[in-house]
Amino acid sequence: MEITYITDPIFYMAAVPAMLIVGISKGGFAGTLGMLGVPIITLVISPIQAAAIILPILCTMDILGLIAYRRKADWVNLSCMVPGAIVGIFLGAVFFKYLNDDFIRILVGVIALLFTLNHWLKIKIAKGEVGPSFLKGSFWGSLSGFTSFIAHAGGPPLQFYMLPQKINKTLFVGTSVWFFFIINYVKLIPYAYLGQFSTENLGTSLLLAPLAPIGIWLGVKLHKLVPEELFYKLAYVLLFITGLKLLWDGRAGLIQFF
Structure with a gap:
């Protein structure tokens, strides 16, 4: 089997910084903006192909x-979220073939805009300090699994569930790392079943794979050098602009859907 890869230089102008931002975010800034990868790459290729290329790198x-x-x-919270996330992944796989590129662009764009607006407007998700809940964890976990399957955008639902608990920062990051480690590897099964791992997609993933340790290494270094507030200000602006662009590009699909 001959391994091929995307040769368009414009693709790599988007993919290389996107993957570095994801790695930097994971390595030094709690992975909050890991969802930024798909929106940026979706500007130059199909969102379905973008998701398939990014998944092995995320793994x-x-x-x-x-x-x-x-x-x-936090193993209690993981036990509340992971079962629901697997259900969400299954639902994502079932409905995946019914979603065209424009609809997925709109979905990713809406998630990006809601995520940034929630950050800028400081919307309070819950009052007071709450603890783990299987019911809430299952709901937000399933939503995280679904959006993660469609566009690797499972971060916001997880944060909506976890942040009100105000757990230790290190424990929060560790729980997020374990959560996405589990669901990303689970996603490999339906992605393969749906034929997402073509030779071109896998070849492109392999070509971009060295950016994974580089991005994480940069994240560790920049965590000490770059003020976290500045990093997030720039990243959220970029995410918001990208979300607007995706909504504009997918507007034809929205009209068709309704």
């Missing part, structure tokens, strides 16, 4: 993250 990053956080996780 590589997850292993690197797990090395640092293998013993740091």
